[in-house]
Amino acid sequence: xxxxTRLNTAIGxxxxxxxxxxxxxxxxxxxxCSSYHFQRMFGYMAGMPLSEYIRRRKMxxxxxxxxxxxxxxxxxxxxxxxxxxxxxxxxxxxxxGFPPSQAKEEGRTxxxxxxxxxxxxxxxxxxMDYRIEKKDAFRIVGISTPLEAEIEKNFETVPLFxxxxxxxxxxxxxCEKMNSQPMGILGVSACSDTAENWxxxxxxxxxxxxxxxxxxxxxxxxxxxxSGQGTGVSIQELERRIVTEWLPTSGYEYANGPDxxxxxxxxxxxxxxxxxxxxxxxxx
Numbered sequence: 001x002x003x004x005t006r007l008n009t010a011i012g013x014x015x016x017x018x019x020x021x022x023x024x025x026x027x028x029x030x031x032x033c034s035s036y037h038f039q040r041m042f043g044y045m046a047g048m049p050l051s052e053y054i055r056r057r058k059m060x061x062x063x064x065x066x067x068x069x070x071x072x073x074x075x076x077x078x079x080x081x082x083x084x085x086x087x088x089x090x091x092x093x094x095x096x097g098f099p100p101s102q103a104k105e106e107g108r109t110x111x112x113x114x115x116x117x118x119x120x121x122x123x124x125x126x127x128m129d130y131r132i133e134k135k136d137a138f139r140i141v142g143i144s145t146p147l148e149a150e151i152e153k154n155f156e157t158v159p160l161f162x163x164x165x166x167x168x169x170x171x172x173x174x175c176e177k178m179n180s181q182p183m184g185i186l187g188v189s190a191c192s193d194t195a196e197n198w199x200x201x202x203x204x205x206x207x208x209x210x211x212x213x214x215x216x217x218x219x220x221x222x223x224x225x226x227s228g229q230g231t232g233v234s235i236q237e238l239e240r241r242i243v244t245e246w247l248p249t250s251g252y253e254y255a256n257g258p259d260x261x262x263x264x265x266x267x268x269x270x271x272x273x274x275x276x277x278x279x280x281x282x283x284x
Contacts, residue, residue: 002282003253006031007045007118010038015115018058019079024050024149025194033254036191036198039151041254044243046116049152056113059095062088063110066103073100128238128246130226132279137220140186141177141213142203143170149195158200162187165202177213178204182274187261190216221257221278224250229272235261238275252279 010030014022027050028035042050058080065076077088092100096111103110145161147154165171174185188201201216224246228238247253257278265272 003248004118007041011116011118014054014057018054018061019081021081022054034192034256035149035195036147036151036189037254037256037259040239041243041247043152044240045118049150051150051152053113053116055091056095057115059092060111060113062092062100063096063103063112066100067110069104076100128226128241129228130224130246132222132224134222135220137217138180138182138205139207139215139217140188140201140203141206141208141210141215142174142186142201144190144199144201144203144214144216147189147191147195147198147200149198154200158187161200162202170202174202174204174213177206177208177211180205180207182260182262182276184262184264184274187263188216188218189259192219192256192258218260219257221255222280223260223276224252224279226275226277227273228275235273235275242275242277247277250279251282253282254278255280 010027013027013030017023024035024039028038031038031041033041039050042053046053048056062076062080065071065079066073071079073088074085077085080088082088082091089099092103095113096103098108102108143165145157148157171185178184182205184204186201186203186205188203189198190201191198199216201214203213203216224242226238226242226246228234255278259278260276262274262276263271264274
């Protein structure tokens, strides 16, 4: 399928540039989505963050170079983009379990991580409830924090951001502002622009004066809207299933827009929520 072909083209780009700078924006362009959505899809489908995959591939190649004995460690470190032997040593040891200086010792077991190749696997798993809706742009008011270009780093900062908002009284204030659809406290990943401008919003859809809060307009899109119930862990599992099970065979692909989580019930132990992903029909 064309969607899988694009992902594999992006993997080919990584392989060709293991000794150069790997441009995450280019990876997104090759996959016809934003670099944010590419990293998300890759992480869910490969079972590891994109940065970890790249590190493993580089260290697999570095091990071969070390065993050939043709180059010094400092040269191999520079070859794979490490500014210092210390950083290279740390990366190599995290993958192979020992420093690069020991790679040529007889009997040493090195790890090889071959390039990934994506393919469709039909699982026929548990049902997912979803609907397709076209929505006009809507305004939100709330608070925001920058998002990192490597999205796995945000898995630590975003929950802390939510925790602070819950403790400092922000959530009740946002509930007072809420007067538009979608009705719920929103988590919006505004990542359609370049990575330098990515932000995560905790907000409410509102036409009221922003007051102490920031404003952001969620653009008009067609959305695939998935409903669920449970904890934060179950939201991540739903997002994984959307990418790995629904999206590849849906006839749609990611549009270049924000992701939206709508929390319909604030109970943290068993919240009701929706996950909105912006979509376009393939080929449009």
